[in-house]
Amino acid sequence: MHMPTLRQLQFFDALARTGSFSRAAETCHVTQPTLSAAIKELEALLQVQLVEREARGASLTHAGEEVAARARTVLAETQDLVAAAHEAGKPLSSAFRLGAIPTVAPYVLPKILPKLREAYPDLKLYLREDMTERLLEGVRARELDAALIALPWDAPGIETEPLAEDEFLFIAPKSHPLAAKNGLDPEDLAEADVLLLEDGHCLRDHALSVCSLPTRAKSTEVSATSLQTLVHMVAGGLGVSLVPRLAADAGVTAGTDVSLRPFTHPLIGRTIGLAWRAGSPRKGEARLIGEVVRESLKGGLVPV
Amino acid sequence: MHMPTLRQLQFFDALARTGSFSRAAETCHVTQPTLSAAIKELEALLQVQLVEREARGASLTHAGEEVAARARTVLAETQDLVAAAHEAGKPLSSAFRLGAIPTVAPYVLPKILPKLREAYPDLKLYLREDMTERLLEGVRARELDAALIALPWDAPGIETEPLAEDEFLFIAPKSHPLAAKNGLDPEDLAEADVLLLEDGHCLRDHALSVCSLPTRAKSTEVSATSLQTLVHMVAGGLGVSLVPRLAADAGVTAGTDVSLRPFTHPLIGRTIGLAWRAGSPRKGEARLIGEVVRESLKGGLVPV
């Protein structure tokens, strides 16, 4: 059976995206006649007209749309093949794009980067800090190879692996009544002024669920943009809050005069985990990175 | 990003299947050095060793297995792309492989073939008669583009469309008591000697469910290999049976001296439908064929 060339499909994909022979040729780094000829040949091979040549550029026919969509998946899967081969050959020896949520990134990345550098000297790690939803969008869109997030997080087409339990600690001004109370319980928070992170941070939702309150009930007026800010606000006497042990151990309260105390029991907190696209060719490499993270967090956090 | 060639993937797929450079070269209709060079280049591109060159042929490395699997899906989807383009351009203008179950094929195909020939003169229709399960296996394996079966039939990865309701008629020797009974009801069959088709025919299961009896309870000693045989057995006085209207209208009882009567109510029967692989590029063409079948059956059967 006669088959098109991947090159032809690449050209046609570019043509479909740009809607112009010349611009498509540019993005493919070939001249316009080259691309024109290739498309013509593709049409001859498929025995269908794929594009309408118009005065100003080109538009796809119905068949063209169909072929363009299929071409995209073929190209994507070929890239996956290359990535998978590379992973199988020598894992973590090229570019890897890792995302992390803001309440994890500053406290985990400094720990793992040296270890990764040592274990995988050829690894070029690109980092992106963003909130869970946007990270997972990136993962799905193949812009990220994996993401450090808080589990559980249900998302179709995403696979996850838990790495460590991250306990929530209570934080309050030294003068606050709860700072001295014996046997600290989550229910004690019901009465207090609980400060939260901005909307979109999953830690905000976790904190709210700990307080057993609806999402918008608490302190909507003030919310912090980062854990560091949150600590400063607590230190300034604006209220109390929760801080994950991960951040506390990393010294997020250093230099401030706040009381930091664990809850008695049960252990309340979140699960730090790694997420990747289901069927990703770099799943194995993601797990390797997860292993390094797990190892790095072993000191303070409870591994899973 | 650098990509392999589809040709290279084809070569590698052949190598993976045959386990030999020379035999792979043969199946690809190139010489062995050509294929060897292509594989070498592919390995260089992916920066992984894909095959272990052994004294007697070659075996895949772990990376090779991974790449081979992915190469197969890429190649399959590229073929789908070609088929889809072809369908979009001029539907039913090349080879189409249609399956049909034995209790449908002889009565439907003669009706639709002339119509198809007229409507789609370029169509080259390849036919295969087999039982449902094997047909659907073929559909899944891309050996068949569609299959005429009796619905409902649950199968993962298969999509179906109902075409017509095919009522069951009662058939008995003229002398049989039930041949003259007023108001024929399925329950009347409980007392009778019901003849069935061989195991594997879905019509056998349908008939049994009409009789409201467990699969093996009835006449296990004798079973017919075809509807024609079944009719002859009934004519010979071996028992009674059910015949779909489709076959009756086509004259399956012609030349035999049997009584053929409808049941009073409710209408009992089966649904004739078309099945194709989910995501098949030829889904549209399958539907076109389904339309012809529906049209052809309009006379006697109840269209859906």
Next chain:
DNA sequence: ATGAGGTATAGATTATCTCTATGCATATGC
């Protein structure tokens, strides 16, 4: 040892891909 089966290498040939240069059609500006 020697031959058979199977893969790698070398060099020549051929096919193809890509480029530059140019022509043609259609819309835009003066």
Next chain:
DNA sequence: GCATATGCATAGAGATAATCTATACCTCAT
């Protein structure tokens, strides 16, 4: 209304890469 700009097609030359034949090399079996 004519000139001009934009965008695609075509032609021919040159560079590249694919494929072939011929042959060397290796391993196993007899």
